[in-house]
Amino acid sequence: xxxxxxxxxxxxxxxxxxxxxxxxxxxxxxxxxxxxxxxxxxxxxxxxxxxxxxxxxxxxxxxx
Numbered sequence: 172x173x174x175x176x177x178x179x180x181x182x183x184x185x186x187x188x189x190x191x192x193x194x195x196x197x198x199x200x201x202x203x204x205x206x207x208x209x210x211x212x213x214x215x216x217x218x219x220x221x222x223x224x225x226x227x228x229x230x231x232x233x234x235x
Contacts, residue, residue, distance in 0.1 A: 176233040179209070183232040185217060
């Protein structure tokens with residue numbers, strides 16, 4: 172299907188504000204429309220970091 176750098180669930184983000192962007196809603200709708208599911212992966216929980224010091228650090232599980 173491809174590589175989508177978007178989060179679908181709040182648990183896929185760490186130290187980031189809760190959000191409800193249209194892009195994540197659109198991706199969720201696409202998953203529902205075509206009966207798709209996240210196949211998951213083994214490894215680290217988060218695949219992206221903003222590289223900031225701990226006080227400003229943000230992480231996300233991207234790469235769908």
